[in-house]
Amino acid sequence: MLKLVAAALFAGLLGALPAMAQTGAEVDDAITTDLGDAAPYHTAFDAIHQAVADDNAAGVAEWVSYPITVSVGGKALTINDAAQFETEYETIITGDIKDAILTQQWEALFVNADGVMYGNGQVWLNGICRDDACAEFDVKIITIQSTADITPKAN
Template sequence: MRLSRSILPPLLLACPLWLAACSNPADAPPVTDQAAPPPMAATGTPPAGDTEAAVPDQPTAPAMPDTAGASGAGADETRARIERLLGDAGQYERVFTQLQQGVASGDHAAVSKLMRYPLRVDVAGGKREVADAAAFQREYDSIVTAPVARAIAAQSFATVFVNQQGVMIGNGQVWLNGECLDQACSQTDVKVTTLQE
């Protein structure tokens, strides 16, 4: 078969395209997931690990939409992540639930028992530490402000943000974390460590 000179150049240009279109996708280099962002650290220096973002002072993170109920696959994933990064997920879920119930009912004494003192507070434009449960109860209305209470009420356990610094409620309004009770850190005491607007 003889090709005309006018058709030969377009055919030569099209050959590489045909070859590319017919090539086996398995021969292509594998697509890998992007690396996770650096983890959070209280000092601002990211430690190695499975976390979302670095923060210099107060823990914060991107808004997490409340799209799942407190039970089901979302809560199971949250529990698994807590177990992997922080320890006993049951303790975190209990404190989360007690905090929601206490704030909803206005039970200042019950909420005060869920705090780790001195408690870091950043509300009404001022950072401070609350020394103990008695001070927390006296200052309750200026600490658990409307934005903080709304964030607590709107959050479901299935959608909390979790990293090595703890469990975050809302957009950083509340942080829960555990404190080791023994040398091996086999037992922890989970409390609220930060409240902020």
């Protein structure tokens, strides 16, 4: 009898696993709760994805909050404006960063009060306030770092 109960519980847990998957609506809710209106994040997510897919340095540069210090190959590089970003694009958007952006699905985004995370932390987006009241904001890339530069957190 005990084996039957254990088997039923295990089967029930396995059946529940797909229900644990995050939906797009849940991501929207998390963004709304932690960061504000989700619509600008959708716009940024789609535009950044397309710009990276097209290797459009200027297109990606539009979505960066400047100045930004990026971490690539264990080295910090401060980028002061879009023109410098475009010049350094090949250095900044490494293979792992490009892959993180292109393979990231909206439904699999990690969201918290620090922003919206792509991949394993290679890229983060967040709202940049237009004024002191932060009644309006622009969604921008606030972090770019290659996987090799990310220190795993101890549990």
